[in-house]
Each structure stands twice: as C-alpha cells, then as structure tokens.
Amino acid sequence: MKKHKPYYIIITTLYFLSIILSMFLPYLHLPKQEGAGDGYSIDYKEAALESNIITDIAKETGIAKNIVYNAAKNIVSGKDRESIEKRLKEQEYYVIDILIEKMDAKVEELTAIGDLKETTFSFFGMIELSTYVIKQLEQDVISACLVIFTLIMTAILSLIAGLKTLLPKGLKAYRVVKAISISIIALSLLGLLSINTISIGPLQVDRFYKSNWDSGFFVIIGINAIIYLLAIAGSLHERFEGLVTWRMILRQKQLILMSLPFIIYAGIFYYGPLTGWVMAFQNYKPALKTEQVWVAWEKFETLFSDTDFLLAFRNTVAMSIINLVFSFIFAIGFALLLSEVVNIKGKKFVQTVSYLPHFLSWIIVAAIVRNVLSIDGGVINELLIQFNITKHPINFFANAQYFWWIVGFAVVWKETGWNSIIYLASITSISPDLYEAASIDGAGRFRKMLHITLPGIKSTIFVLLIINLGMIMNSGFEAQYQLKNDLIKSTAEVIDTYVLKKSFDLGADWSIGTAAGIFKSVVSILLVSIANHTAKALGEERLY
Numbered sequence: 001m002k003k004h005k006p007y008y009i010i011i012t013t014l015y016f017l018s019i020i021l022s023m024f025l026p027y028l029h030l031p032k033q034e035g036a037g038d039g040y041s042i043d044y045k046e047a048a049l050e051s052n053i054i055t056d057i058a059k060e061t062g063i064a065k066n067i068v069y070n071a072a073k074n075i076v077s078g079k080d081r082e083s084i085e086k087r088l089k090e091q092e093y094y095v096i097d098i099l100i101e102k103m104d105a106k107v108e109e110l111t112a113i114g115d116l117k118e119t120t121f122s123f124f125g126m127i128e129l130s131t132y133v134i135k136q137l138e139q140d141v142i143s144a145c146l147v148i149f150t151l152i153m154t155a156i157l158s159l160i161a162g163l164k165t166l167l168p169k170g171l172k173a174y175r176v177v178k179a180i181s182i183s184i185i186a187l188s189l190l191g192l193l194s195i196n197t198i199s200i201g202p203l204q205v206d207r208f209y210k211s212n213w214d215s216g217f218f219v220i221i222g223i224n225a226i227i228y229l230l231a232i233a234g235s236l237h238e239r240f241e242g243l244v245t246w247r248m249i250l251r252q253k254q255l256i257l258m259s260l261p262f263i264i265y266a267g268i269f270y271y272g273p274l275t276g277w278v279m280a281f282q283n284y285k286p287a288l289k290t291e292q293v294w295v296a297w298e299k300f301e302t303l304f305s306d307t308d309f310l311l312a313f314r315n316t317v318a319m320s321i322i323n324l325v326f327s328f329i330f331a332i333g334f335a336l337l338l339s340e341v342v343n344i345k346g347k348k349f350v351q352t353v354s355y356l357p358h359f360l361s362w363i364i365v366a367a368i369v370r371n372v373l374s375i376d377g378g379v380i381n382e383l384l385i386q387f388n389i390t391k392h393p394i395n396f397f398a399n400a401q402y403f404w405w406i407v408g409f410a411v412v413w414k415e416t417g418w419n420s421i422i423y424l425a426s427i428t429s430i431s432p433d434l435y436e437a438a439s440i441d442g443a444g445r446f447r448k449m450l451h452i453t454l455p456g457i458k459s460t461i462f463v464l465l466i467i468n469l470g471m472i473m474n475s476g477f478e479a480q481y482q483l484k485n486d487l488i489k490s491t492a493e494v495i496d497t498y499v500l501k502k503s504f505d506l507g508a509d510w511s512i513g514t515a516a517g518i519f520k521s522v523v524s525i526l527l528v529s530i531a532n533h534t535a536k537a538l539g540e541e542r543l544y
Contacts, residue, residue, distance in 0.1 A: 007234035008168045011177055011227050015162035018184075018223045020157050021216065029120045030199050031212035040116040040203050041130050042137070045076045047202035048106040050139030057102065058182065063096055072099050106123055110136065116203075117434050127151055127197070143197035143297070154220060174235035181228040187220045197296035198222040207283070208294040215339060221470035258349050272496035280515040299515040312498040315491055317402070319475035322408035324468050330416045332461065335423035336449050351424075354417025366482035373397065397483070409478050422464065425455055430456040451524050466535060470528035473520040495520055 033040050049072055058065040061448055066089070072082045075096070085093055123131050130144040161180040165173065198336030234424035249256065280299055283290040303309050334354065341347040355367070372379050373396040378538040381393035396402045434452050443451070477496040495516055528543070537543040 006172070007230055007237075008165045010164050011234075012165040012183065012213060014223050014227050014230075015158045015165065018220050019158045019162070021154055021219055021223075022151070022158070026120070028195065028216055029127045029212075030195075031205055031208065033204055039118055041206050042110065042115055042202050042307045043286070044110040044202070044526055045103070046204075047110055047139055048103045048119055049073060049076050050137070050201055051106060052138050053099075053102050053106055057095065057098055063095055067092070068099070071095060071101065074097055075103065076090075077198075080423070120126045123151060123155075129397055130198065137202050139201055140198050143194040144188055146194040147198065150194065152185045154187050154191070155239070157184055157187075168220045171235050171238055174231045174238070176230040176233075178228055178339075181224040181231065185228070186219050188217045188224070192217050192295045196281075196294055200296070208296070209291050211291070212294075215241045216358045239411045277514060279511050279516055282511055282517050284511045284514075294513075297306045297510045298300050300519075303512060303515050303519070306445070308493065309491060309495075309498055312493045312495050314475060316494045316496075318403050319407055319494065320472045320542065322404055323475060324472070325417060326412045327419055328461075328465070328468075328538050330412050331419035332423055333417055335420040335427060335457075336453060338420065339424060339427045339453065340445055340449070351417070356417070357414045358418035360414065362478035362482055364416055365410060366479065369406065369483065370397070373406065397485060398487045400488040403483070403488045403491045406483065410479060411481075413474070422460060426457040426460040427453055435490070462535055463543060466528060466531040470524045 049069075054065060054069050054072055057063075058068045061068070070087060071084055081096060084096055088095070118125075118130075128150050132148040133139065133144040134141050157180050161177060164176060167173075192213060196213075199205045199208065211465070229401050246278055279292075281294055281296060282297075283295050286293055335482075338347060338350060341350070362425070370400050373381070375381060375393045375395050376392070380396075381390075383388045385393065394402075396406060430453065434456075435448055436454055438448050473495065475496075477494070477500075480492055480494050481500075483499070499513040499516050502516070531540045532544060
C-alpha cells in the first residue's frame with residue numbers, strides 16, 4: 001500500500017459521512033416564535049410588503065421604487081391618507097389606491113394559505129420551506145434560492161469528491177480535494193446566513209442570535225476543515241517524500257525553532273483578527289459581550305445602497321489605478337536612467353536623494369503639497385502665472401477634479417526612488433556580456449535599454465505588477481485624510497476614510513466598517529488570483 005493511501009481512505013469516509021449527516025439528520029431549525037405554538041404565524045402584511053408587488057407597481061407607474069415602498073410601508077403601519085400624501089407629489093397620489101387594492105388582495109391570498117405548522121426542518125424540509133418563501137411569500141427570493149443551492153451543491157460536491165478520492169491520482173487529486181473542501185465550507189457559511197435572512201420578516205422573527213443556529217452546518221464545516229487539513233498534509237507528504245526526512249528536520253531544528261516566533265506572530269496578528277469578520281453579519285454592540293444580534297446580509301445591503309460608499313469605491317479604484325500606472329512608469333524609467341549613469345559618486349548621490357522622501361511622514365508631505373499648490377505664493381501657481389498659462393491662481397483644493405492627480409503625483413514624488421530599488425537590483429543581475437555584444441553590433445544606449453535591460457527585468461515587473469494589482473483597493477489613507485476637505489469630498493473620500501467615519505464618527509457602526517473591509521479583501525484576493533493565473537497562461541513569472 002502506498003504511503004499516501006490512508007489519507008484518501010480517511011478523506012473518502014469523511015466526505016460520505018458529511019452526505020449522511022446532511023441528508024438524514026434534522027439539523028436545521030428556526031428560532032421559536034413567541035405565542036405561536038409549534039409552528040409559525042406569518043405577518044401577511046409584512047409578507048405583502050416584501051413581495052414583488054412594490055417592484056411591479058413601480059414599473060407600471062414609473063414612480064421610483066423607494067417612493068412606492070415607503071408609501072406601502074406607511075399603509076402597512078396604519079398611517080392615515082393625509083400623512084402618506086405629504087410624502088408624495090400631487091401627481092403621485094393615485095399610487096396609494098393601487099397599493100391598497102393590490103396589497104389587500106395579496107394579504108387575502110396569503111391568509112388563505114395559512115401558517116407554517118412546524119419549526120424543525122430536515123434537508124428536504126428546508127428546501128421545501130425555501131420553495132414556500134419563493135412561491136408564496138415572494139420575499140427575499142435570492143436568499144431562499146441560496147439556501148436551496150447551498151443544500152443541493154453541498155451534497156453533490158461531497159458525493160463527487162467522495163467518489164473521486166476512491167481513485168487517487170497523486171497531487172492533482174489532493175488539489176481537487178482542497179478546492180472542493182473550501183467550496184463546501186464557503187457554501188455552508190452562505191447557507192447559514194441565507195437561512196438567517198429568509199427567517200426575518202414575515203415569519204416575525206425579529207433577529208437571529210447565535211443560539212438559534214443548530215449544529216448541522218457547523219458539523220459540515222468542521223468535517224470539511226479536517227478534510228482540507230488532511231489534503232494539505234497528504235500533498236506535502238507526497239511532494240516531499242524522500243526529499244525531506246526526519247533526520248534532515250532534526251539537523252535544521254535550530255532554524256525551525258528560530259522561525260517559530262515569526263509563525264506565531266503571523267498567526268496572532270495576521271490571522272487572529274480575522275475572527276472579527278463575524279461583526280459584518282451582526283448588529284454589533286461592543287457593550288454586549290454575548291448574544292450579539294445576527295443580521296445576515298443587512299450590513300452589506302446597507303453598504304452597497306449607500307451613495308457615499310459607492311463614491312468612495314470609485315475614488316479608491318481611480319486613485320489606485322493612477323498610482324499604479326504612474327508608480328510603474330516612473331520607477332522603471334528612473335531605474336533605467338540611473339543604471340546608465342557612469343559616475344559612481346553621482347549615481348549614489350542621486351539614489352540617496354531619491355530615497356529620502358519615502359522616509360518622510362505623510363503629515364510633512366501633505367504640508368509640502370499644500371504649500372506648493374497654495375494660492376498665495378505656491379510654486380505651481382507662480383509658474384502658471386509667470387508663463388501666462390493662467391491669469392489668476394488656481395485653488396487646487398477647492399476643485400474636486402484635481403484631487404486624484406494631486407495624490408497621484410504626491411505618491412510618485414514620495415515613492416519613485418524607493419520603488420526603483422528592486423528594479424536596480426534586478427538590472428545588476430543582467431550579464432554584462434549581453435551589453436558588450438550589443439555594443440559590438442552597434443547598439444546605442446537606448447537600444448540596449450529596449451532590447452536587453454527591459455527584457456532582463458520582465459519577470460520582476462510581472463511579479464510586482466501582480467502584487468500591486470492586489471493593492472488596488474488600498475489607494476492609501478494618510479494622503480487622502482491629510483489633504484481632503486468638505487469642498488472636494490466627492491473625489492477625496494476613499495474606502496479607508498469611509499470606514500473610519502462610519503466606525504467611529506457617525507454612530508460608531510463597527511459592522512458597516514467590517515463589511516467594507518471584507519469587501520476590500522475579497523476584491524483584492526480575486527484580483528491577485530486573476531492576475532496570477534493570467535501570468536501563468538501567458539507563460540510569465542508568477543507568485544505561485
């Protein structure tokens with residue numbers, strides 16, 4: 001028997017066990033509803049409000065959906081017609097009659113269906129409940145569909161993976177196992193949140209708490225986490241079998257022990273804080289040590305419907321692209337020019353001077369930028385007037401259209417010298433014989449840079465490009481925070497300053513800030529993965 005065979009046997013057993021648990025244990029349940037007996041009483045008015053009636057009426061009348069929804073909400077809450085009309089334009093008053101008629105008909109229709117008779121749902125029972133939500137209640141269809149998709153795909157993926165591991169094919173099989181395990185863990189978490197979401201509203205379950213979630217999905221997550229770790233162990237064992245032995249490890253025990261503090265540091269300070277991500281799915285209150293209210297997708301819905309966040313997202317991406325393009329062009333160009341300097345003392349002096357701005361605080365840099373662009377005696381304005389480009393000084397910090405470029409050029413001035421270090425190091429590794437051969441063939445300096453230096457540092461450029469693409473969502477914080485003002489808020493606000501404002505200034509909603517942070521991280525991971533796979537497809541250097 002091959003040494004890796006036991007891993008596959010254990011993994012296969014666990015996969016089939018997860019199918020049995022998901023299919024035959026009634027592990028999903030909803031929280032008890034006060035005064036409703038064994039089942040659930042449905043708030044039919046709430047169900048009608050959350051159904052597709054609002055969307056249909058908005059399309060028919062041409063009135064904005066949020067206006068129709070607010071009018072419907074006021075009708076449900078029992079407000080008189082006069083109060084509702086105050087929030088509408090005179091030409092929109094007729095929508096009230098349409099809403100009353102259609103919502104009454106919907107409530108009558110739902111009342112005839114009746115209440116739910118049970119609170120515990122097995123695998124198929126939860127699919128039935130989700131189907132009920134889609135067909136009858138017509139509310140939160142996306143989350144109900146996600147529940148069905150999660151349940152079915154979790155079982156199918158476990159079955160496929162279980163069958164596949166019966167026929168192991170080396171490291172490729174381990175890769176498949178790891179990918180499927182991560183997918184099932186993600187699906188299980190998605191299922192938990194989706195069940196949370198479809199239970200709030202017409203079922204009159206105000207909010208989910210942690211204690212309302214039964215152990216079923218957590219068991220599936222736990223099993224697949226073990227499978228993932230076993231697959232990693234198996235692939236490492238197979239990959240390094242014969243190359244890495246216990247004797248070799250013991251010989252290098254000093255180096256391993258020296259690396260342990262850094263591993264522990266990374267675990268505590270890099271991965272430990274990720275547990276805080278749960279706040280994005282809660283209405284987090286620091287004063288409540290236990291039983292935080294779980295609100296599923298509510299914070300993300302709030303985030304993506306917030307105009308300020310969408311502006312901050314736009315500004316972040318725009319400034320990141322400007323910084324990325326300019327930083328690459330200037331750093332590579334500066335490295336190429338500096339590598340051509342023959343005078344060693346002059347070269348070292350220029351290098352030292354170019355590095356110095358990197359070590360300046362952004363507070364100092366922001367002050368320099370403000371002075372340079374000042375209306376009163378600013379160097380730029382003085383030059384513009386001197387050369388008759390403008391008749392009057394420009395107030396750069398009162399005009400939103402300039403801000404992205406101000407930050408872009410400030411970053412270039414501050415970081416070009418520092419960013420060029422790695423390119424200069426890469427240039428020094430190019431064989432001098434290539435330059436000598438080019439000189440014999442009659443190539444000048446420009447030809448040498450174009451056909452020898454640039455191709456020689458291509459791998460470095462690709463690796464740094466992949467890394468920097470992952471930083472697209474991090475356009476900076478200090479520069480924007482120091483240079484922005486209320487006049488240019490529309491282009492100066494970035495995600496990091498938005499998070500600061502939401503988390504500490506306006507009501508201290510930490511959950512919104514966490515949701516924005518998760519969004520940034522997910523986008524960054526996707527960008528790095530796409531860039532890395534693209535580089536691999538093109539046959540270029542990549543990160544992994």
